[in-house]
Amino acid sequence: MPSWLIFAILSAVFAALTAIFAKAGLKDINSDLAMAIRTVIILFIxxxxxxxRGYTSQLSSLTKNNWIFLILSAIATGLSWIFYFRALQVGKVAAVSAIDKGSIVLTVLLAFIFLKEPITLRTVIAITLIASGMLVMALK
Structure with a gap:
């Protein structure tokens, strides 16, 4: 099994745990406070x-492009977390997580537009199934 697949599966497992733990942790507190606490812990980790691992020496080799896109990614991540935690606080975990996974469809489309990654018939079928499943899970 390729290492990327192992990491992707582990990512999915921990993303699922994130939703469950976050929903439980949001009880009787503000979602922004919960997200801030989570962020500090992630920062330390x-x-x-x-x-x-001794990667600090690589800081000096980061280019302007690296910084720009890492900062944009951090802003997008922060906004995603803010809205995700707010949605979890007031919604059902299954519905919120299903809609959140709609990011897969958007990611494929944005990768096609900005990164020139190909969209094949297989990809179209897959994102159609994902989008359909997302709607079935999210809508009553």
Whole structure:
């Protein structure tokens, strides 16, 4: 099994746990506060990994492009988390998670537009099934 597939499966498992743990942790607190607490913990974990593996020396080799796109990615991640936590606080986990996974469809389309990644018939079928499943899960 290729390593990317193992990492992707682990990502899916932890994303599922994220939704369950977040919903439980949002009880009787503001979603923005919960997201901020989560972010601080992630900050320590991420920098801990960077220091432990000795990647800090690579900071000086980052280009302007690296910085621009990493900053844009961080802003998008932050906004995603803010809205995700707010949705989890007031909605059902299954519906919120299903709609959140709609990002797959958007990612494929944006990758086609901006990164020139091909869209095949297989891809069209897959994103159609994902979008359909998302709607079935989210709508009553």
């Amino acid at each position: 991420a920098w801990g990994i960077v220091f432990f």
